Amino acid sequence: MKREVESPATYRAEDRFLFIAVPLLLPPFIAAWLLHHFNVHPTGFFAVVCAFLFTLPFFAGIAIFAIYLGEEKDEFKRMLISRALMWGTGVTLAVTTFWSTMENLSVGPVFRVRYVVGLFMIPYLVALFVLRRRYR
């Protein structure tokens, strides 16, 4: 099947993800692995820094999406991406709210922060796939 040519904005966004967002996933995962491997439980300022590391890929991701939506000239594609982002954000908010409530009530296991990226990406990609199929 012939792959359609994407817009320049899409290629730029893909490059940014590859060279900025993906590498930013590494520090928190390395930190998590080191903390787990050496059984360290950070406290105080070090704990804040560790927690902040986990947010870096999200900051980068949101910035890349925002830049892409600003650069993309194809308004229909902008609409598709915006809708898929809404699905990803909505599902992430709903599931994390549900799970944290369960945690607060001590009836559920602890939610691992490393799952949040997947929790966002799965509904986002599913929504994008469904929307593209719908309008192909």
Add this chain to the structure above:
Amino acid sequence: MKNRLRVLRAERGWSQADLAQRLEVSRQSVNAIETGKFDPSLPLAFKLARLFETQIENIFSEET
């Protein structure tokens, strides 16, 4: 909103991909507009009108 995009395109013997290239949008966008699933913005509607050398009202009309 109804539109005559498919007719105008067929008159010129253009494929959806040809029109998409001329408009600098994706083929999906052209398909979505043609099938009435997506209403284009005013700038894109003007671009279409310019491309087909006609008025916007000759391409798009209100659904009654």
